[in-house]
Amino acid sequence: MTTAVKPTGPDRQEFSERLLKGSVKKSYEPVVDIDWDAPLDPDKFFLPPRTVSLYGTPLWDSMTRAQRIELSRQELVNTLSAGIWFENILNQALLRKIMHTDPTSRSTHYALTELGDETRHMVMFGKAIERVGAKPVRPRLYHRMIINTLPFFFRGSVLWVAALIGEEIFDSLQRQMMDDPELQPIIQRLMRIHVTEEARHIQFARDGLRKRTPKMRRPERWFVGNVNGLGGWFFRYLFTNKVQYARVGLDARQARQMARTSPHRHEVQVAGFAPLAAFLDEVNLMGPIARRGWARTKFL
Template structure:
């Protein structure tokens, strides 16, 4: 079953205009809206313990609180680094897509607004990594080559689907930690800014898919409904990189095996994917192959 856009609903141009007005009312400039000189607080985590991939395992229990805090710092650095590379892909795709669009359209203007938001998010993530004393987790050369090739493929419905896979899982994770009093204040502030602005981006991508799916050829719908499942193994790989565990003195490969069998990590993964899974079901874009990939990766 698919959800068609009803005649009474706003047009794509009207929807973009509404988001443009929202952007004027509530947007941030991280360079001035975050106190980058504020000291880090002692004995506070960078991610909630329950969201760390090793939480609840024997490895985690054997750590001191200081080691657990360091583990949370390295996992946050990994997440922020991934955010930077994904925003890079999205920005390239938006720019290439706009080359074929009407520069006077409200949809084009909102795409430009989103591009500006994402550029500021990249700056914010980079400054945060530096402020907390982290070292970015960089993709390898062959991975960077793939990243630079992806924007050539991301257009139309594929762009919206990829944007949702890249944004909604991080968004769901961030919403769980906005008001955690045991977190570093700078982390809470960064998450608050990102969630506020990302909500508009998610609305825009969801609206784009809702409008395009009903008229989509069957073969294209099948392709998109199953291609998005690649996100499952990708995220499992991303969240359990051995280098992150190596940085806190653990055996990276052994720690990765432990994390991937950790029921607490699976629970956090399912919670992060739940809103997006429900949306894919709603619009008819949860294919059998995709469902299997997400399930094997621990997200369903």
């Protein structure tokens, strides 16, 4: 005879209760918790220089400090714009999920709390784009059509993997850059707020995935473990979006090619993806096709 092994650690409801208590203790209202009237320092960057896509390339070496700062501003705006559209997708997917869950459960209550956080983040990103005096990078029509379709596919394990891909890479990079002395103070504050609240969202998604993976059937495990490799192609497109180079007056095609082949940029991307890569390995959701995709896009 064998004895069933009881899973260690808190169950989903207990874990959600912990996150709810953490949200009560430490949450922000960016409209009032950021000094939007604070002046911008004309000699400071909007992203730390080492995280700008062209850093370490011959093109970067040929640019003036003012041009480098402007590129950091446009890359920040590009990233914040993508953050707004991703939060939109995640919120739609969470709302659809909540429709089929117990409205009295702690996990539902935390999902609703996360929705509130994300809507405030969308406002924060929008205000930041306006404050730095730039225009958002709007998705094209076919991009918007895809964005509105994705929530229908973000279900079960796919939802949690998508949430981690969309949140954890940004979170990891922000943790590395938010204390950089060359960064605009208003952006430092934005990143600190985002990192604090996203830490709970990442824990919620990781816990959801940890509890689902042991119950996955082989076809689902294979699909989820390999489809996540598409994230590398998405971020490759995002981080080297030609719009940000064109707005600075650079040859967009040349700049994108130089960024994509930059050894330093490869190191930055690997460092940003490392925590998520380790987690996907831990839960056996880094399949061979996904691994190839992340490697080809220079995240592994």
